[in-house]
Amino acid sequence: MDVRGDTAGRVAPGERAAASVLAVLIFLGSIFLWLGIPALWIWVLAQLSSDYPSVFVLAILGCPTTMALWGLVLVRLNGLYLRATHGDAVRERTAWLGSLSGERTRRRSRTLLDTSMTVSVVLAITAILVWFFFFAAYQSLPDLTG
Numbered sequence: 361m362d363v364r365g366d367t368a369g370r371v372a373p374g375e376r377a378a379a380s381v382l383a384v385l386i387f388l389g390s391i392f393l394w395l396g397i398p399a400l401w402i403w404v405l406a407q408l409s410s411d412y413p414s415v416f417v418l419a420i421l422g423c424p425t426t427m428a429l430w431g432l433v434l435v436r437l438n439g440l441y442l443r444a445t446h447g448d449a450v451r452e453r454t455a456w457l458g459s460l461s462g463e464r465t466r467r468r469s470r471t472l473l474d475t476s477m478t479v480s481v482v483l484a485i486t487a488i489l490v491w492f493f494f495f496a497a498y499q500s501l502p503d504l505t506g
Contacts, residue, residue: 379444382437383472389434390476394484397426438473447471 401419409415441447 375444375446379441382441382444386434386437386441386472387476387479389430389437390473390480391483393427393430393434393477394480395487397430398423401426434473434477438471441472 398419401423402415405415405418406412
C-alpha cells in the first residue's frame with residue numbers, strides 16, 4: 361500500500377482543467393515574452409515619437425525590465441501548474457554553481473516552463489529570421505563618399 365494514501369498520483373477533473381488552462385497560459389506567455397513584449401515596446405514608442413533612434417534606445421532600455429517582470433509572472437504560473445498537477449517544485453543548484461567533478465548521475469527533470477521557454481525561443485528566432493529574409497524592406501545605404 362502506498363504511504364501517501366489511495367489518492368496519490370490522482371488528479372481531480374477540476375485540477376486537470378485548471379492545469380490545462382495554466383499550461384496554455386504558460387505557453388502563450390512564453391511566446392509573448394520573446395515576441396510580444398519587444399514588438400509592443402517598439403509599437404508603443406513609435407506611436408509616441410517619430411524619431412526612430414530614440415524609439416529603439418528606449419525599447420532597448422525598457423524591454424529587458426518588462427521581460428524580467430513577465431518572467432516572474434511565468435514562474436508564478438508554473439508554480440500554480442505544479443500545484444494543480446501535484447508536481448514537485450524541485451529546488452536545485454544551478455549548473456554553473458556545481459562542481460565539474462561532482463556527481464553527474466542525477467539530472468533534473470524538465471518542467472513545463474523549461475519546455476515552453478525552449479519552444480518559444482526557437483519560434484521567436486524562426487519568426488525573426490523569416491521576417492528578416494522575406495518581409496523586411498531593404499533600403500539602400502546613403503552614399504557617404506561624395
